[in-house]
Amino acid sequence: MSTRPSVIRQTIVTPIILIVALLIMAALTYQFGSRAFNRTAVEMFINIMVVVGLYVFVGNSGLLSFGHISFMCLGAYMTAWLAIPPVMKSITLKGLPAWLLHTQLPMWVATPISGVFAALFALIIGRVIMRLSGIAASIATFGLLGVVNNVYSNWDSVTGGQGSIVGIPPTMNVWIGWLGAAVAIVIAYLYSISRSGLALRATRDEAVAASASGIDIVRERLIAFVVSAFIIGLAGALYAHFLSIVNPGAFYLRTTFVTLSMLVVGGMYSLSGAVSGVVVMSVLIELFRNLEKGISLGGHTVALPNGVQEIAIGIITIVILMYLPMGLTRNQEFSWRGWPLQRRLARPVQTALKELN
Amino acid sequence: MTEILQIVFDALSLGSLYALGALGIALIFGVMRLVNFAHGDFIAFCVFAMLWPSVDAAAIVFAGQLPFYLLIPLLLLIGAVLSVLSEIVVFRRFRNTNPATMMIASFALGFVIRHLLLMLYSSRPKSITLWPSLGLPVEFLGAHIPMLQILTIIITLVVLVVLVLFLKRTRYGLEMRAAAENFTMARMLGVRANGVILLAFAISGMLAAAIGLILATNSGTADIGMGANVMLIAFIATVIGGLGSIPGAVAAGFLIGGASVVFQATLPHDARVFRDAFVYGAVIVVLLVRPQGLFAPKSSKQRV
Numbered sequence: 001m002s003t004r005p006s007v008i009r010q011t012i013v014t015p016i017i018l019i020v021a022l023l024i025m026a027a028l029t030y031q032f033g034s035r036a037f038n039r040t041a042v043e044m045f046i047n048i049m050v051v052v053g054l055y056v057f058v059g060n061s062g063l064l065s066f067g068h069i070s071f072m073c074l075g076a077y078m079t080a081w082l083a084i085p086p087v088m089k090s091i092t093l094k095g096l097p098a099w100l101l102h103t104q105l106p107m108w109v110a111t112p113i114s115g116v117f118a119a120l121f122a123l124i125i126g127r128v129i130m131r132l133s134g135i136a137a138s139i140a141t142f143g144l145l146g147v148v149n150n151v152y153s154n155w156d157s158v159t160g161g162q163g164s165i166v167g168i169p170p171t172m173n174v175w176i177g178w179l180g181a182a183v184a185i186v187i188a189y190l191y192s193i194s195r196s197g198l199a200l201r202a203t204r205d206e207a208v209a210a211s212a213s214g215i216d217i218v219r220e221r222l223i224a225f226v227v228s229a230f231i232i233g234l235a236g237a238l239y240a241h242f243l244s245i246v247n248p249g250a251f252y253l254r255t256t257f258v259t260l261s262m263l264v265v266g267g268m269y270s271l272s273g274a275v276s277g278v279v280v281m282s283v284l285i286e287l288f289r290n291l292e293k294g295i296s297l298g299g300h301t302v303a304l305p306n307g308v309q310e311i312a313i314g315i316i317t318i319v320i321l322m323y324l325p326m327g328l329t330r331n332q333e334f335s336w337r338g339w340p341l342q343r344r345l346a347r348p349v350q351t352a353l354k355e356l357n
Numbered sequence: 358m359t360e361i362l363q364i365v366f367d368a369l370s371l372g373s374l375y376a377l378g379a380l381g382i383a384l385i386f387g388v389m390r391l392v393n394f395a396h397g398d399f400i401a402f403c404v405f406a407m408l409w410p411s412v413d414a415a416a417i418v419f420a421g422q423l424p425f426y427l428l429i430p431l432l433l434l435i436g437a438v439l440s441v442l443s444e445i446v447v448f449r450r451f452r453n454t455n456p457a458t459m460m461i462a463s464f465a466l467g468f469v470i471r472h473l474l475l476m477l478y479s480s481r482p483k484s485i486t487l488w489p490s491l492g493l494p495v496e497f498l499g500a501h502i503p504m505l506q507i508l509t510i511i512i513t514l515v516v517l518v519v520l521v522l523f524l525k526r527t528r529y530g531l532e533m534r535a536a537a538e539n540f541t542m543a544r545m546l547g548v549r550a551n552g553v554i555l556l557a558f559a560i561s562g563m564l565a566a567a568i569g570l571i572l573a574t575n576s577g578t579a580d581i582g583m584g585a586n587v588m589l590i591a592f593i594a595t596v597i598g599g600l601g602s603i604p605g606a607v608a609a610g611f612l613i614g615g616a617s618v619v620f621q622a623t624l625p626h627d628a629r630v631f632r633d634a635f636v637y638g639a640v641i642v643v644l645l646v647r648p649q650g651l652f653a654p655k656s657s658k659q660r661v
Contacts, residue, residue, distance in 0.1 A: 146637035307476035314469035325454035
């Protein structure tokens, strides 16, 4: 008999709660949602994958990264190269090597390959960038984003340049979106309870003490970087299948900041925060989108003027951060202990993030 | 020879723009560790303020037609007021939060300003005719240099000299430098936190207005996204220069401006579209060689 329960026993509830909650959302959307609403839900699931991927690196290492959307770009374009029918590819993407030009892979194969491609790229570039610390590393990831965007926007024969590549089979639906989000959550959870995840969080909280205890900061950061790149590469692949077109403008500053905002609003140091940030922001965006379209109140249609949506979202973000600077979840994980009988525990809730010792 | 002179002037004028931007960001970062991502939108706001209250595509109704001796102070005032207001309304409440939260808040503020402008003026670029005579080239040692380039460089130099005098010779400048070096220590020695921070925001807003003026004169258009690019480079310049170091930010601004002009001129034709990739790549290389920045202040080193 061990004197304390295992890490998994104590923390497994968090990913289960998250995945089940998302499953309920997916089922409700599938049952009752319109076509447009289904697309919104799929978009939300893809955003969850991206933000959970960001959390794996940002949340565990404490370093802000502006470069992760470039992995989404890599994944999406890899999927485009693999999944577009050869007939179309030979017209639009003449510069591809012959073996790539003549293959067409189904979604189930193309998606993991895209994730691995992004992860490999992260492994190579991460060996360089992860040597830096603090804000220098953040800016270097910014540089990474700039380089990838510039190359993909201008390498016309391989990426179609600034324009869009069309013809990726649109095979996404809510269930695949949910599955993707669930996979992302499981990977993120397994990483954060792994030896490397624990070590990385130790470096986040007390870098000097951690390295004095023999933790190789560069190595642990690199592992997290690669894992998060894999998740975001998968998200990029699903995004390509969702829109069936890709263009480099979709993977640049706007997406970077929107996803970072979602992470920070939810609580950047917790997995539950990553997921709930996306869900809350998506609900708000959808709400205001509908208000802009107009709602009928007793015969009158009341509509907000166009553009109010973004302004309101911005203001709400600021207000949330003003009152909850640690995010909506205050960096805590959802857990089931004692709930609903004892909501407030005498001692702090053990989370996947708080060191278990 | 004339070609080289041309490149030198291009580099200096682009570098001036980035240096002014980097200065605006470094001043605020120095006093409150905030990376102000709304700075680009401050620039755009100042440009669009010239159009106000007209929202037509070509018309300039109000401010744009003022004589320059009124327009320039007015615009500087608008920039300063906007910046100070954003401190009082938003950033004041974020003083003790972690940098990531502050940064996202500033980004959200920029988002709000940008979409406010979009709502008022729509996304189509507007034409602004400001001092068209400045676009005319001037002959200088055989090279044709647009007047505006020379003026940009001169303005930047004047701003730098004034700012250096302000920082080195006045009491407020001294307080601001002390605050940038070590804010807690400065407060304990009697520097008023609110005063210094407001002053930094006001100066930063004026710098944003100056960049807006130069950009608008240069391109003849008002475009929502026009500040964003300068802001990005300025942000990178602040880090490369060494966070918290004001001269470092200026030097790095000039360095990046120079690097992108030199890359543009020397890269082979096919690789020219990838200029930005080379610039960003160079940024990463500089960081690898000197992670703390080129001119990091001594206080930035973490002591164990």
